[in-house]
Amino acid sequence: MAFPATRLRRTRQSDWVRRLTRETRPTVDDLVWSMIIHDGTEARIPITAMPGIDRLNIDEATKAAKRAQELGIPAIAIFPNIDPSKKDDEGSEALNPNGLIPEVIRAMKAAAPDVGIICDVALDPFTSHGHDGLIDGNGYVLNDETSKLLVAQAIVQAQAGADIVAPSDMMDGRVGAIRTGLEAAGHTNTLILSYAAKYVSAFYGPYREAVGSAALLKSDKKTYQMDFGNTQEAIREVAMDIEEGADMVMVKPGLPYLDIVQRVSRELHVPTLAFHVSGEYAAIQASAQRGWIEEERAIVEIIGAFKRAGASGVVTYNADKLAQLLS
Numbered sequence: 001m002a003f004p005a006t007r008l009r010r011t012r013q014s015d016w017v018r019r020l021t022r023e024t025r026p027t028v029d030d031l032v033w034s035m036i037i038h039d040g041t042e043a044r045i046p047i048t049a050m051p052g053i054d055r056l057n058i059d060e061a062t063k064a065a066k067r068a069q070e071l072g073i074p075a076i077a078i079f080p081n082i083d084p085s086k087k088d089d090e091g092s093e094a095l096n097p098n099g100l101i102p103e104v105i106r107a108m109k110a111a112a113p114d115v116g117i118i119c120d121v122a123l124d125p126f127t128s129h130g131h132d133g134l135i136d137g138n139g140y141v142l143n144d145e146t147s148k149l150l151v152a153q154a155i156v157q158a159q160a161g162a163d164i165v166a167p168s169d170m171m172d173g174r175v176g177a178i179r180t181g182l183e184a185a186g187h188t189n190t191l192i193l194s195y196a197a198k199y200v201s202a203f204y205g206p207y208r209e210a211v212g213s214a215a216l217l218k219s220d221k222k223t224y225q226m227d228f229g230n231t232q233e234a235i236r237e238v239a240m241d242i243e244e245g246a247d248m249v250m251v252k253p254g255l256p257y258l259d260i261v262q263r264v265s266r267e268l269h270v271p272t273l274a275f276h277v278s279g280e281y282a283a284i285q286a287s288a289q290r291g292w293i294e295e296e297r298a299i300v301e302i303i304g305a306f307k308r309a310g311a312s313g314v315v316t317y318n319a320d321k322l323a324q325l326l327s
């Protein structure tokens with residue numbers, strides 16, 4: 001029998017050679033810690049569909065920011081759960097300079113100045129109908145009217161000290177409008193991370209419970225989020241947002257869309273983040289709790305997959321756990 005000319009197993013035979021030949025490796029620098037903040041007095045409120053993750057009040061969120069700084073996590077992405085009495089059809093609370101998000105930003109920046117704060121720009125946690133923008137009589141989300149509010153929301157966040165504003169609403173033209181608004185308001189160094197390729201997805205379910213929009217949302221978001229059959233459209237979305245002034249872009253959800261992460265990072269040469277969303281978190285957690293998969297190995301492997309696909313960073317609810325596992 002002839003011997004194989006090449007034995008790829010030679011470079012797998014021991015740890016030292018596997019380490020030496022490994023192409024990509026995730027580090028703490030790849031992590032963005034996704035966090036849900038609430039405006040109540042209780043320190044932590046569990047999220048049923050996300051075992052292990054709580055909604056944090058401002059104090060707890062501030063402690064978490066300090067912890068992120070100690071762990072070397074570069075940035076935190078914050079999402080609000082506000083009292084339903086503060087929600088209305090226009091999402092007006094999103095523009096309150098003393099609302100939950102501005103308060104949290106100020107507290108986090110004071111406690112952990114070395115951690116970047118990323119704020120979602122979208123109205124869904126603030127509207128009584130759970131949509132990301134203003135709706136007309138037929139429930140259609142209005143593009144240009146919504147964009148105007150998003151500009152105001154982004155300026156409120158920047159004013160409070162947000163380092164990155166991250167429009168996640170999928171309105172057309174909002175990145176350019178936000179850039180112009182920020183420049184005019186003097187926030188020339190505030191970055192824009194655009195959720196450029198964001199798909200309609202079953203994997204957002206637990207998040208909607210977390211921010212309290214699940215029960216309010218009557219229809220779906222198919223008239224603004226992308227159809228999961230499309231790739232070319234994702235490239236156009238990203239290209240447009242770069243043209244309009246996005247500094248970084250996001251692909252969302254994460255794992256089922258690694259092909260999009262790879263194409264965007266290879267073809268458009270822009271820092272590309274991937275959002276490992278709530279439903280992906282819940283799925284891993286549910287099987288880990290049953291002892292069907294090993295959680296720690298699984299979450300490290302997943303971050304490795306995002307890096308392999310070309311992501312410059314990953315937004316994840318597991319960032320604190322991962323920071324320890326990766327160091």
Ligand code: PBG
Nearest residue numbers: 122124168203204207277278279
């Ligand atoms: C919408 C928004 C969504 C998420 C964050 N902001 C999706 C949606 O409700 O359509 C999802 C995050 C997650 O699932 O972890 N502005």
